[in-house]
Amino acid sequence: MSVPPPRPGAAPPIRALVVEDNPIVRSGLVTLLRAAGVEVAGEAVDGRHAIELAERLRPDIVLLDVRMPVLDGVAAAGPLSRIAKVLMLSYDTDAAVIGDAIRNGASGYLVHGSFDMDELVTAIRDTVGGRNSPLSPQASMAVVAAIRRTPPADAADPAEPPRPEHAGTPAPGRAGFGLTPRECAVMDLIARGRTNAEIAAELVISEFTVKNHVNRIFAKLAVGTRGAAIARWLRTDEPPPAPTDP
Incomplete structure (x- = not known):
């Protein structure tokens, strides 16, 4: 060690x-x-x-x-x-x-x-x-799998196909969060378990820029942790915790 x-x-x-x-x-x-x-x-x-x-x-x-x-x-x-x-x-x-x-x-x-x-x-x-x-x-x-098995509160069609695990633009149900395309890309990578350093490398941006994106994402999703952000992003009806610094 x-x-x-x-x-x-x-x-x-x-x-x-x-x-x-x-x-x-x-x-x-x-x-x-x-x-x-x-x-x-x-x-x-x-x-x-x-x-x-x-x-x-x-x-x-x-x-x-x-x-x-x-x-x-x-x-x-x-x-x-x-x-x-x-x-x-x-x-x-x-x-x-x-x-x-x-x-x-x-x-x-x-x-x-x-x-x-x-x-x-x-x-x-x-x-x-x-x-x-x-x-x-x-x-x-496992978190993503568990959350995806929980239907959103406003689900209209139980046969709706699963959302893609990674995309650069928001799915229709995500538009209400107000994230930019870049923030959507960052959030999708967060949902796949990527760290800030891994996100920076994949998107070819600095870790400082990633942290700024994460701050804005947390504010828009009204969450304080990555786990809560994933839950909101994948549209559960879980009440968000009080915001804190990412």
């Missing part, structure tokens, strides 16, 4: 609450986080325990498993997201589970085995800083 610990005089370390019922997985994750300079504020073994600790400890981020006793991670994501950023860490790739976790307030979803420790630490920092909403490739595809 190449992530260095914070230098003296640097910003205070990120405080994380680790929620995992498997003691071996939890212990290993805690050890690696501390070695990377992330402060582990507490450890919880189920969703209810996590909510109790989060209310008392007020961490910057909650690293939340899905399958746990008493109260699972999907159900706990809602109340926890009102206290701190929530990043799901799970082996579960079920599309419905991932979609529900994002709808309940999780800022991102990483599937074990698809990231290394450097990538996890980057995802934690980006999530806390509001710079990104990390989704593993499997999670991104």
Whole structure:
């Protein structure tokens, strides 16, 4: 692992609450986080325990498993997201589970085995800083699949063919969002799980320009996270969360 610990005089370390019922997985994750300079504020073994600790400890981020006793991670994501950023860490790739976790307030979803420790630490920092909403490739595809199975509230024809996964101009139902063709292209790439750097490379623009586009997209869609933006873009009837910086 190449992530260095914070230098003296640097910003205070990120405080994380680790929620995992498997003691071996939890212990290993805690050890690696501390070695990377992330402060582990507490450890919880189920969703209810996590909510109790989060209310008392007020961490910057909650690293939340899905399958746990008493109260699972999907159900706990809602109340926890009102206290701190929530990043799901799970082996579960079920599309419905991932979609529900994002709808309940999780800022991102990483599937074990698809990231290394450097990538996890980057995802934690980006999530806390509001710079990104990390989704593993499997999670991104599952979110899109889950959302597309939910018909829009104003659907007139149940036999309507699925929308293309990537296009430079909005589909008819998207026109009401008021996005420009370039913003539509950026949003389509966000829906496919692309990071700002990958979007910049694909569209041959700077990351700074991508961030400006994302800011405007979030404002027009009235959302605060990538997951919520995907849900709105693919026309669910989910109420949008309060806007924050992308």
